[in-house]
Amino acid sequence: MPPKPSVSKLVPKVPGMPGVTGASRRQQYSASTKRALVDVAEELFTDLGYAAASLDSIVAGARVTKGALYHHFSGKQALFEAVFERVEADASRAIQKALKGKKDPWEKALAGLQAFLAVVQEPRYRRIVIQEGPSVLGYERFREQEERSTFANVLEIVRAVLNAGTWELEEEMLQTFARIFFGAMSSAGESVSSADDPIAAAERVETAIAFILQGFQVLAADGVPLPGATPEAD
Amino acid sequence: MPPKPSVSKLVPKVPGMPGVTGASRRQQYSASTKRALVDVAEELFTDLGYAAASLDSIVAGARVTKGALYHHFSGKQALFEAVFERVEADASRAIQKALKGKKDPWEKALAGLQAFLAVVQEPRYRRIVIQEGPSVLGYERFREQEERSTFANVLEIVRAVLNAGTWELEEEMLQTFARIFFGAMSSAGESVSSADDPIAAAERVETAIAFILQGFQVLAADGVPLPGATPEAD
DNA sequence: TCTGGGTACGTACTCACGGTATGTGAGCAC
DNA sequence: GTGCTCACATACCGTGAGTACGTACCCAGA
Incomplete structure (x- = not known):
């Protein structure tokens, strides 16, 4: 007292x-x-x-x-940034937690995807990060923040998966793939959260992305090089 | 009266x-x-x-x-909506124009992707549609608009590509794949437009997406069914 | 114990901007 | 030419972000 x-x-x-x-x-x-x-x-x-x-x-x-x-x-925007960073940090932690302990890259990818889909459905994440973030922070700052948190997780997963095989990807190509998957998951996640049946929608998304990843595996098995890959002794 | x-x-x-x-x-x-x-x-x-x-x-x-x-x-927002719709409509027309005449689905996909990547780099599209759109229109209205224009183009392309083989996809699964590709292309497009070397970045994106599509082809050739596909007589 | 400075606020204000209410001239209709 | 409507113009209001400044409280040092 x-x-x-x-x-x-x-x-x-x-x-x-x-x-x-x-x-x-x-x-x-x-x-x-x-x-x-x-x-x-x-x-x-x-x-x-x-x-x-x-x-x-x-x-x-x-x-x-x-x-x-x-x-x-310093003002309203600074307050928003504080909120934004906390929401992003929480989201990142949630994904990290889901990844914890998974050793197999594919398992890791699936767990990460599921965690990501869960996060994207949180109202505060949707509103503050996805909806208002780009507009309030400006695109550059928004991108920076994203890069440091959620996207970093996706990059980690993509790196694990794509380097799992016989490939060793160039960093830039890896970033490109990560961007693509990140965007795919974001967009898919948003569609999930606004679907009539989010559970079924989430399953469809998981299935679809798993299918895409399966394509990677098959191409690898067939010896098709990933673009931008340097062959590696197996 | x-x-x-x-x-x-x-x-x-x-x-x-x-x-x-x-x-x-x-x-x-x-x-x-x-x-x-x-x-x-x-x-x-x-x-x-x-x-x-x-x-x-x-x-x-x-x-x-x-x-x-x-x-x-009726107000500032209504004015923004008018601007938004025009920008979206222009973008959609540009993509349609690129698709014009292409008969082969793969050719169509590539042309569409290139047109999309070009559109996403326009400052007005980036700012008005991507950056401010969700915030100003609200997520629902934004999504609606998108659905009617740019996304419709992507859906058309994805439909053409995925139905080209021996598959006949369920509509919902097709929508899911289209969402995924749309998100992938959006995100990739944004990264292209903010890259140091947009041309090289665009090439990487095209390569990466082509690779993913190649995975689809290989899986089809191997007889792996697309998820949500009903087998079709060949 | 007194004092001076810094911290963490509270109060009262300004100013810009979105929106509204009302005025007004130009052009038909009759 | 009288009356009506359309297509604006002008004056005004309310709201909300940001600022200037005052003040209670805390701690350090004399």
Whole structure:
């Protein structure tokens, strides 16, 4: 319990909620105002979108004022970026977790795909990362962020799968394939989340991508070189 | 209410040499104010983005006032939608044109892919459709628009390619494959347009996608059924 | 214990921008 | 020429991002 000053004025009370004390948020969590702002912002950005979520409503939800917000963030966009990074980081961690322990590249790929499809269906990921991200951050910054988190996972998986055989791909070609798969999975994931039957849709996506990967295997077995590959002793 | 028998037309009087300054835009192009607004809006939305392009600057560029704008459009978003639809329609036409005359599905696919990669590199398409579209229109409306134009082209190509062999795919599975390829091409296209060497990057993408399609062919030759395919007499 | 500076806010304001309400001249219809 | 509508123009309003500045609190050092 922090030392109680004689009078705390301007306490934003919740009207009609006698159970909630009038103590200011600052007194309760003075150290975590920033987190409270990000929490509320994440919710409002998810529900309303960037433009429609006003700073007034965000600071009201966090029970602070705009002064506090501008103390911690340089502006609305910076607040959004904080939210964006957290959502991306969470998504990346979820995928990493799914990959954990899988040793076989194909198993890894399947687990990663499933985790990715799950993430893409989260409302906050869809809204904040996919829908608003490019517009608010600008395409360059959006791409940078993506590169460091979710895309990195896809790249890792693709690398594992494509290098599993007798190929040793050029880095640029590998990046190209990763881009292609990343886009394929994103788009497919979005279609899954807006499908009438998401479970069936997810299965179709998994089947389709597995089929594509199977094509890779067969080509490898037939000795067809991957484009941009340098032959490797087997 | 009786139907209007005549169409009111404003004939530009233009008594002599129309000076560039002075005369109101209404007198010169009163019938095409709407198009002028869309033209200017397209340019400003492309250069500045949706939020940063103010209506004041748009109406100033079109040499009208906000009253005129709100006479033709219900608001800023409606104006954006008009721009969006035109850009999408142009893109779709460009792809259709590239497909024209190609009979062989593989040839068709390659031409379509190249046209798509070209479209994705246009600044207005990148900014208005890819970057701002989902955010401004909302995901649902964005998806709808896409479905009717660019995606429809991809679907057509994928249908031609996948049905070329001995398969007859279920419609849903076909849609899934089309989604996957659409996403792959979008993502790849974006990476192409932001690459240091777009030409080389485009070649890599074409190579990679051709390789994937080759996998389909080989699997078909090996008699591996496409998932969701009903066998067909050959 | 006093004091000075820094931190973490709160308050009150400005300004730009989207949207609206209303005014107005030009051109038919009769 | 009178009245109506269309195609705008102008003036205004509300909202919301961002800013200037004040202030309570905390800690360090004298």
